[in-house]
Amino acid sequence: MANLRLFATHPHDCSYLPDRIATTVFVDPQAHIDQDVYSRLSEIGFRRSGQHLYKPQCKACRQCIPARIPVHQFQPNRQQRRCLKRNADLTVDTVDSIDSEEYFELYEKYINARHQDGDMYPPSRKQYDSFLTSEWGVTRFITFRLNDKLVSVAVIDVLDNGLSAVYTFYDPDYPKRSFGTFAILCQIEQAKALDLDSVYLGYWIRECIKMNYKTRFQPLELYIEGTWAPEDPQ
Structure with missing residues (x-):
């Protein structure tokens, strides 16, 4: 860890908050990364x-706060229990690869419907492969099928201490299914089955409406000033 080199991007427009300037630091792409190093960085x-x-x-902003769910303390609320019930007819599997047209076509449909204003639009196979690729032997893919039809995919990384929820894409023709919520609930159960402590949800931003769903998973821990502490739902 002490030998890892970090690089910083030039300041750029923030993707989440208007009128904010962002800077991102990233680990040297040539560095040797394995599950242990990745887990410690997470x-x-x-x-x-x-x-x-x-x-x-970012120099003038600290709104991007890492968030994770301590899975052994988690209890689904009423809406989440309803989500589990609505999706009880899905077939859930874990696979090692999503390198086929079936998966890309679902990703393409999702991006075209939900993220035309984002960096991933228009979707391409090259971008799909580079963004969701399996890295360092830790990436798995949870697939969800309805009567054999692929309807959702959750990309996860298996860490020493938890699962990292990398990305979820799904068929937008089933809005009442709440596939995004269902995917997180499945990851919580999978982390418990593997005797892991947490599901890492990425960054939470209080002022970003798109991030509100993360606070629905309680208890939620936030990484603030070098310490993981419970988020105050109030």
């Missing part, structure tokens, strides 16, 4: 995108 707030490990480090 403990101090780093995230993975493709082969890059990064975290925000």
Whole structure:
């Protein structure tokens, strides 16, 4: 860890908050990364995108706060129990690869429907492969099927101390299914089954409406000033 080199991007427009300037630090792409190093970096707030490990480090803003669910303390609320019931007819499996057109077509449909204003639009196979690629032997894919039809995929990384929820994409034709919520609930159960402590949800931003769903998973821990502490739901 002490020998890892970090690089910083040039200041750029923030992707989440208007009128904010962001800077991101990332680990040297040439560095040797394994499960242990990745796990320790996750403990101090780093995230993975493709082969890059990064975290925000902005001069005038500290709104991006790492968040994780302590899975052994988690109890689903009423809405989450309803979500579990609605999706009880899905077939859930874990696979080692999503390198096929079936998976890419679902990803393409999801990005076109939900993220035309984002950096991943328009979707391409090259971008798909680089963004969701399996890294360092720790990446797995939870697949969800309805009557054999692929309807959702959750990309997870298995760490020493938890699961990292990297990304979820799904068929937008089933809005009442709440596939995003269901995917997190499944990851919580999978972490428990593996006797892991946490599900890492990435960054939570209080002022960003798109991030509100993360606070629905209670208790939630936030990494603030070098310490993981319970989030105050009030």
